[in-house]
Amino acid sequence: MKNLNIGASWLPLASMILAIIGIWYLAALIMNGNQLINQLERKKQQWSYSQIASQAYQVKRPMLPAPHQVALELKKSVFDTSVSSKRSLVHHSLITLNSTMLGFLLGSVVGIVIAIGIVHNKTLEASLMPWIIASQTIPILAIAPIIVVVLGALNITGVLPKAVISMYLSFFPVTIGMVKGLRASDTLHVELMRTYNASALQTFWKLRWYSAQPYLFASLKVAIAAALVGAIVAELPTGAQGGLGSRLLSGSYYGQTQQIWAALIMAALLGSLLVWIVNLAETALLKRRGGLSNA
Amino acid sequence: MPKYVLTIIYLCLLAGQVVVVSSSEQGFYQQYPGLLILLALAAYAVTALLSQLTQLAETHPTYAAVTKVLVPSLFAFMLLLTWQSIVVGFAVSAVLLPAPSAIFYSLSNNLPMFWADFKQTYLKAVLAGYFLGCSAGFIVAQLAVKSRFLRLGLVPLGNFMSAIPIVGIAPIMVMWFGFDWQSKAAVIVVMTFFPMFINTLAGLQSTDAIHNDLMHTYAANKSQIFIKSQLPQALPFIFNALKLNSTLALIGAIVAEFFGTPIVGMGFRISTEVGRMNMDMVWATIVVAAIAGSLSYGALALLERSLLFWHPSFRGTHKR
Amino acid sequence: AEKLTLQLKWVTQAQFAGYYVALNKGFYEDQGIDLTIKPGGPDIAPAQVLAGGGADVVVDWLPSALATREKGLPLVNIGQIYGKSGMMLTCLKSSGISSPADFKGKTLGVWFFGNEYPFLSWMSKLGYATTGGENGVTVLKQGFNVDPIFQGQADCVSTMTYNEYGQVLDGGLSNEELMLFKYEEEGVATLEDGLYVLEDSLKDSKKLATYAKFLKATIQGWEWAAANPKEAGLIVLDYDDTGAQTEEHQIRMANEVAKLLASSDKGIGYLDPAAFDRTVSVLLDSDSTPVITKKPEGAYTHAVFEAAAKL
Amino acid sequence: MMLAIQQPQEEQVAPAANINRSMISVEDLSLVFDTNDGPVNALSNINLNINEGDFVSFIGPSGCGKTTLLRVIADLEQATSGSIKVDGTSPKDARLNRLYGYVFQAPGLLPWRTIQQNCALPMEISGQSGAHQQKQIDKNLKMVGLQDFHNKFPWQLSGGMQQRASIARALCINPQLLLMDEPFGALDEITRDHMNMELLRIWQETQKTVVFVTHSIDEAVLLSTHIVVMSPRPGRIVKVIESPLPRLKTLALRDQTAFHQLAAEIRSALANDHAID
Amino acid sequence: MMLAIQQPQEEQVAPAANINRSMISVEDLSLVFDTNDGPVNALSNINLNINEGDFVSFIGPSGCGKTTLLRVIADLEQATSGSIKVDGTSPKDARLNRLYGYVFQAPGLLPWRTIQQNCALPMEISGQSGAHQQKQIDKNLKMVGLQDFHNKFPWQLSGGMQQRASIARALCINPQLLLMDEPFGALDEITRDHMNMELLRIWQETQKTVVFVTHSIDEAVLLSTHIVVMSPRPGRIVKVIESPLPRLKTLALRDQTAFHQLAAEIRSALANDHAID
């Protein structure tokens, strides 16, 4: 999947995107048109289908803004606004990116450390593993405000509470992936290390760490996307302090569907960019170890 | 000193802490900070007990099943005990953090209400959305395996879509599908579709080259290749997605309820009771969610174990 | 200067114009107070922030403050900014509602998160069960906006005169299509935005003096905002970090909130004991879902207001 | 000639008929693998004819293209140039007609199926009846000495046992053409002798055509009617030796001079092209 | 006697000393695998003594427990009952003392290390100096004919080359005891002859003890001082044959009668207990 041949792949992707845009326009017509019809009927006014069709893409609070409306909103808030302005989506993306990166770093480190502990210590594994899984069933949005408030009480404000929530979401895939990866070493290789009477540390650095790398990168890609979700979720309860999350919230608050969609697309772009960067790092590292992806 | 003497000492320390916590007044740590030492000792005793238990499991495999439950329970018990001690000992306001005892109390006192919430969120939204999302991801992955065109179009798109934070689509889904569980199920469908799609696709494509060649020499048709070779080899991937999705689905439903819901449901309960300063109710709902999530996860893990007995990660102790 | 943190009940908007004006115009500075304003959000409970020590003063509504007080967190009102309630139920005439008697069997959008108490009292007074059914009303937890009335998901939605009502109009519904039920007019009005602190802190006379200075500057800010709604709206806009608010919207809100400010002869900031008692009786009347169970004692003080008046 | 599976009586000894009908004919075939650091000439200008009923062994140093050539015959690899006919048709049609059975260099058993279920796989795919399946499985598992292991999973068997299971699997469908890639590599001498004799018996009884890759000169001599000696870089055929030994062979043959002469001839053909260090 | 690694002069030919000191002694050893359909008796009542300096081959049909026995010696598998001593201590202590080098049936090279780095691995682990590592690697890679491939990654080598690399890796640490599980299985005849002679030379020069699993009777005769014939179900030792051939052997030995007699003796011992069908 990773190394798709660009030359051969643009056509299917392009046609898929075209199809989606087509469906999107159609859906917008139907949804907004219906809304319009309801409104006119409530006012007991006459309406015709041609009138609806011509107005469906101009409603003030569309149920589904048409692609060009979202594009316009994106253009307005990305290109037509200076980056330092609070109305710039780039500005808000950077705020979100900030806590995403911090949370991702913290989460990766915590995730790796826990995984190493679990793989090497049976007690840790037995006592921790079930609760690590249970921890992810706690709805994050439920504890986000609590974390923000409690950390706020400890005078930790700004980027850190958001990063903590990002960390909470991103450590899990890293832990699970790393535990799998550290244990994915070929049995033959493990036995080889045993015949050398290698210490746990030696086995780790010469064998397990390598067999874990492909798993680690797969998890890091999930983790960085999760960190982004965490950052955005964390921006919801604190509503008014900037970031893509607060754009989503205020978009919803003021019925600005275009603004929601623009923020969503920006978030997806940001997420794709982050995953792509992890991908680059992976390719670079795998190249150094001979270019074989699955060890 | 023989081992069992140590074990008895550890148990005594733990029991002592339990007695202190359950019989003392609010804010006792503020009065007698020295008691904190006992808490630290009890925590140490528990870690020691835990490693004794794991050693026991290693030397006597017959106890393994018991310790497997006992170890995490003991660990959790100590966690709760510490929580209770700190909250009671430092008289932490119930508005900030309720004591575990208070959470348990409100849970057992409001069972019918929690059951109604569970029914609304889990039995309706989560189950429907999870089932639809997972099956859709699975089916589309089938199509994508067969068609290179679809694959090249869907995979980058899937990666892009999975980067969208679901919290963002929740308000849209509520707008489109109404306030009741249907909009929550829709959020879950969107959330669970792509993990299932990507994983199934990866699994179906991960088949051993030699098995592909083998089926090729048999001139097997596509459905035979699928059922006899691809599906079994894809199962580990599919279970990964099923397990991941089981936690995602619950979170998705609860998050979506923040954006509008009838006045029942776990997400509704959490957000409403936070506003009413009933933190014990909030935590009780979280407990219900965690139990439901862990049980679903555990059930899937058991199913996986029984279906994937042949996989190297599940084979018996004698491996090569 | 003395540091002080104020936690708002909701996001930065002209609902809180007075504080921002006072900050912007240096009224707090003049009183020797270094004020930090923390905007709220949909899941920020001001009382919780106060309990956690994240703020010294919070803006909250009296029903929720009293309920919290019963939970064991002793909030005390040190000044009441709004004398009138801005909350109302906005209904579609087309759904056949012309009086509260028509609510039966209808679907009503309500805000929760501590804002539901007045509504519950009202329904209790009307004798409607809030759990749906033949003789009750179906309640929806209304999200962040007034969409349900546009999408036909609810017959009525909750609105504030100064905010969501405008959005309903902007969204294409005209005044003639709507039926409004103001809490103020239905006899279930409760006191809204007020300033609250923890009871213990009031025992410290230095703290009390600080609060007085803060209240003084706040009152000044509100008076200025009431006099210059347009400028006040623009000032608020400056402080909005989301960059999502519009000028038009904020100015309209500033105009509307000016109408709600406490208008007793003592001026803005004075909690009218009669209004307090009315709120309490509205809350106590609700027997199906008790918000508070007994008459609260010491839930407000005029000490700060009086100290501020002497400054 | 393909024997109808439902008529076991026909499996009895039959005259060496059709001995001149070509089963596989390869003309000027070349195959180049594109790799990251340049093309690899795996096969170069291969010309070869294999008649129906022949037993042909490919022998040659590691990396000379034996496996690759076998894979081209089986339609698992496409030639870069040249032509190939299998049973008068293209390799693809031959495959679709389920003409051949292929024994891979590695056992390639499905880990979630028991040995018995693994053997059943090709028959399930070609839609044979359950009773017939069971008969074939019992017969062939017995033949390879795994009758007691039919309910074990592959990973519970030793390497040699797995390889025998994969041979049984290929034989179960009773194909007209048998393609075998070092099938006895992991077997001990006696088992190997036994398997060699069983293979000879089956070949003689059913008049299959067998194409066989091996590293063992003795094995090639013992089994084959024709020995193809190959050499690497680029993979090509050095020599095709027709065996002077009778078609009906026994292990005793190994003590005869004709056997040793043939072995020596192969050895020298191989040595001419061999440079290990 | 363990040779100090830093004193290469001692690696020269030395008299067959200590020939009676026991290196491995196995008493009444049994091993049972639990599987889904009942226990498998992989080893049953094994009694065996191997003296220091011996070259012992295990031979026997596939699945008779050769690999399993070797793994018990290497402390990779625990016996169900019975006792075993390696170098006078338990297998575990022998392993902890880094007494032996093990060559697995599969090469087991780390794919992220080049051939040279793979050979360095065991020396890195036992903490040997870089210069010494380089010397050992150069010597042993040359010996197995891979000196030109030291910078290649494992998957760039053919199967036979990989196996040779894994032999070089085991030899680099110059262990007192060499445990080898079918090390030459994937090699063609000429390469195999070469490797056999090299192994004999190293064994003679350094007086190692070698335990060697093979499928080839000729190989067993050519190399061993003692041949252990095993038989399956349950895995047990049928016969231990002491070789009458001299310790110093050449390939020419293969043409002598003594060689053929010994081979015949092994063959008949194997055949007696061999019931494949």
Ligand SMILES: Nc1ncnc2c1ncn2[C@@H]1O[C@H](COP(=O)(O)OP(=O)(O)OP(=O)(O)O)[C@@H](O)[C@H]1O
């Ligand atoms: N998929 C591939 N990509 C690139 N090169 C390949 C591929 N498969 C085989 N080769 C190369 O083709 C040549 C012939 O390989 P082949 O597997 O046919 O050898 P072989 O004669 O079967 O060797 P062995 O006896 O070791 O099995 C080798 O040089 C090998 O490196």
Ligand SMILES: Nc1ncnc2c1ncn2[C@@H]1O[C@H](COP(=O)(O)OP(=O)(O)OP(=O)(O)O)[C@@H](O)[C@H]1O
């Ligand atoms: N992990 C295991 N689980 C169950 N049975 C096993 C396992 N490993 C080996 N066996 C059984 O133990 C017996 C001996 O196996 P072993 O691998 O030692 O044979 P071997 O002599 O090395 O055979 P080969 O020559 O084929 O390598 C076999 O019957 C095998 O089925």
Ligand SMILES: Cc1ncc(C[n+]2csc(CCO)c2C)c(N)n1
């Ligand atoms: C979760 C949530 N809670 C409350 C309100 C309503 N609300 C109460 S006070 C206030 C400020 C005035 O505009 C608003 C909007 C909401 N919209 N969303």
Ligand SMILES: [Mg+2]
């Ligand atoms: Mg090959």
Ligand SMILES: [Mg+2]
């Ligand atoms: Mg073996």
